[in-house]
């Protein structure tokens with residue numbers, strides 16, 4: 001398993017995984033916006049197995065904080081540490097760039113993702129009511145980095 005930076009050529013595979021993972025998948029344009037940006041604010045990381053992208057993480061740096069926007073692993077490749085590996089790679093990048101924290105939202109009924117974030121030291125930081133639609137609330141999670 002190789003974890004590496006995402007490139008423009010990966011976007012078709014990211015869109016395919018996105019559509020397998022979510023009822024309301026992101027459109028291709030959203031991936032293009034984060035991965036093809038000219039500045040270094042957009043972050044895209046992929047997990048590759050035998051030349052195929054099997055998972056990804058994307059987000060955006062805002063000053064010294066990183067907003068994790070998306071993390072998904074192909075259903076056939078879950079439970080093998082890929083989500084954890086992607087998140088650890090993002091955290092390592094954030095530490096290299098001396099970021100203060102990583103922030104994200106997760107659906108309150110998404111047990112797998114919430115357990116992953118808690119395992120990696122994220123803390124609940126509040127809720128957003130109806131964030132994903134009526135009756136579909138989000139938890140906000142944060143991980144403080146380094147000594148900040």
Ligand SMILES: CC(C)(COP(=O)(O)OP(=O)(O)OC[C@H]1O[C@@H](n2cnc3c(N)ncnc32)[C@H](O)[C@@H]1OP(=O)(O)O)[C@@H](O)C(=O)NCCC(=O)NCCS
Pocket residue numbers: 021070071072073074077078079080081082083084085105106107110111112113115116117119
């Ligand atoms: C959440 C997701 C990314 C996890 O990816 P994964 O590669 O299967 O996760 P890992 O194998 O790295 O698991 C790491 C930890 O996450 C937690 N976890 C993962 N799957 C879990 C499950 N089904 N139930 C409970 N905890 C789970 C466990 O703590 C696990 O540690 P362990 O293996 O020591 O028990 C994956 O389930 C996914 O793509 N889901 C759909 C998209 C999504 O919901 N993304 C999150 C948006 S906020």
